Amino acid sequence: MARARTTLSPRTAVLLSGSLILGLAGPALAQFTNWTSPAVGMQVAQASSTVQDIQRELNRLGYNAGPVDGSMGPRTRAAIQAYQRDHDLRVDGQPNSSLLSHVRDTARSGRSEPIRSGPEPSSRQIADTQDALRTLGYDVGRPSSRLTDETRAAIRSYESDHGLLASGQPSAELLEHMRRNIQTTPEAPTAVDANTIAGIQGELRLRGYQIPRVTGQMDTQSRQAIRDYQQGQGVAVTGEPSAALLADLRAVRTEPAPAAGLTREQRAAAQRALSARGYEAGPPDGVLGPRSRDAIRTFQADNDITPSGELTSRTMALLGLGRTDAVAEPPAIKTKPYRVRARDDFSDGDHTRNPAWRIASGRFEVRGGGLNSTMVPPSERTEAMGRQILGNLLQQQLGFTLPGQETAAAAYLPTRLGPEFRITALVSGSAEAHSHIDLGPYRGNRLNQGYRLNYRTSQSRPLQLIVVNESGISVIASARLPLDGGAPHRLVWTRDAEGRMTVTHKDAILIDVVDRTENETFDGFSLINAGGDWTLHEVILEDRG
Known part of the structure; x- marks a missing residue:
């Protein structure tokens, strides 16, 4: 078995050393940690949790960055931009280590807002x-x-x-704006029954809004989903459930196709x-509200089309x-059958x-009904802290790894896999804190360069679909999925010719998204264990060659 050698940039090594000194998990701070095997020339890169840390700190400062899931959505970007404006930084909405350091410094200083030269709002105005x-x-x-963070x-x-x-700041202009909205907003009913709330939750969930469960009880996610829907429809944004809202949702779902002949599925595909x-066209629900139409107009203007x-x-x-001219349903598309690679x-x-699996680092063996590997999460290696610090310094200065110093176990199966693929993986693993597994098709000499499914138990939405290339690591979508109890979980991951990817579990769609970043043939499939006890019971790799 080839022993892994870690190649680290000085910046990464300093980050890793600092994380160990502070007693924090190394992977939670390292942006790119590469394990290189001289025998096979493969590299393994690990995704960053910088976005997750920024979200957590911004939420503590009252900037409402949304769920702490490491996914860059519109709410996170808006929170970053607001923070940058407040602190006279370049407003680009981009997460990076410099921004994270600035946000942490602000949090440690005990001020969630910068000192302003203008007059402070009075207690009456607040x-x-x-x-x-x-x-x-x-x-x-x-x-x-x-003026609290809330x-x-x-x-x-x-x-x-x-x-x-x-801005997050009270003002006379803002108060007047809200009062005008109050005057035009109908009174909400004093009580809404559970069946109405459940109906609203179900309708919004069908449209892709972030509602984990239909419970019949109002919660933060349901209220935010209602606000998002109302904003997209161009109506008063209240966040409140009502019988009228449920009737509107059901009416929109059963509306006839427009004169142009597009079906709801076609409009959702366009979104x-x-x-x-x-x-930003909003959730792919097939309803062309103001938000979707604004996105269409902007796209048309950018492509020299009349912005209608x-x-x-x-x-x-x-x-x-x-072309979709005047058709009631999209024409049947002849697709090649899947072939097993x-x-x-x-x-x-x-x-x-x-087939013949190859091992890039760590130890793998067939037991428990599958290919198993065990890696102690970095945060639990406190007894070897001094050894890790020494190892990091040796990696930085001399470029070699101490025996037993591997921080990830990586196995891969070289095989040609086209961009239209179906991957079926039966996986079981540990639910302990910091458990982390990464799998998917890779390209080139990095075992995670391409599309990846990344599962981290420490995140609120642990299943992430990411893309890794020369530009870095980007989170495309995320979902909730408990991989606990020790039972195997079957994940089916497909990608079609249009770049639409779905991930299903027990026939339920967890992820449904379009991304055309990677459209070339992949070089194989890899499994990377960065913490915990994980077993791959079965894998089927198929494509439409």
Whole structure:
């Protein structure tokens, strides 16, 4: 077995050494940690959790960056931009280590807002602002006349919902704006029954809004989903459930196809394609509300098309969706059948043949009904802290690894796999903190360069679909999935010719997204264990060659 050699840049080595000195998990700080095997020339890169750390710190400062899931969504980007404006930084909305350091310094200083030269809002103005926010359905915490982090976060949510500059600060202009909305907003019913709430949750969930479960009880996710829907429809943003809202959702779902002949599925595909290109079209629900039409107009203007806001034939063609003139249903597309490139259920007890797996680092063996590896999460290696510090210094200065110093176990199966693929993986693993596994097709000499499924138990949405290339690491989508209990979980991951990827578990779609970043043939499939006890019971690799 070839022994892994770690090659680290000085910056990465310093980060790793600092993480160990502080007693924190190394992978949580390292942006790119590469394990190189001289025998096979393969490298393994590990995804960054910088975005997750920035989200956590911004939320503590009241900037409402959304769930701490490491995914760069519109709410996280808006929170970053608001923070950058408040602190006279370059406003680009981009997460990086410099921004994280600045945010942490701000948090340690005990100030969530910079010192401003303008007049401070009075307690009366703050109280009036809190009352207005509460009336409009925003959570400002306990009643007070102080400018709390909850109040700042609620102000930013309101400003974002209404297209205002996100400042998080009370003002006379903002209060007047809210009062005008209160006057035009109908009174919410005093009580909404559980069946109505459950119906609303179900309808919104069908449209792709982030509602984990249909419970019949209002919670933060449901209220935010209602706000997002209302904003997309161009109506008053209240975040409140009602019978009228449920009727509206059901009416929209059963609306007839527009005159242009597009089906709901075709409009949803256009929304996915727009969002994949950076035009925020909202959830792919097939409903062309103001948000979707704004995205269409912007895309059309960028491509020298009259910005009508309609999905014309030329617009659909430029989105890669072909012509859809006056058809009730999309024409049947003849697709090549899947062909099996590789398959292994390890029933022969041997991973070195039929097919032949290769080991880049760590130890793998067939036991427990599959290919198993165990790696102690870095945060649990406190007894070897001094040895790790020494190892990091040797890696930085001399470029070699101490025996037993591997920080990830990596196995790979070289096989040609086209960009239209279906990967079926039966996986079981540990649910301990910091457990981490990464699998998927790789390209070139890095075992995780390409599309990857990344599972980290420490995250609120542990399953992430990411893309890794020369430009870095990007999170495409994330989902909740408990891989606990020790039972195997079957994941089916597909990608079609249009770049649409789905990940299903027990016939439920966890991820549905379009991404065309990687459209070339892959060189194989890899499994990387960066912490925990994981077993791959079966894998089937198929493509449409």
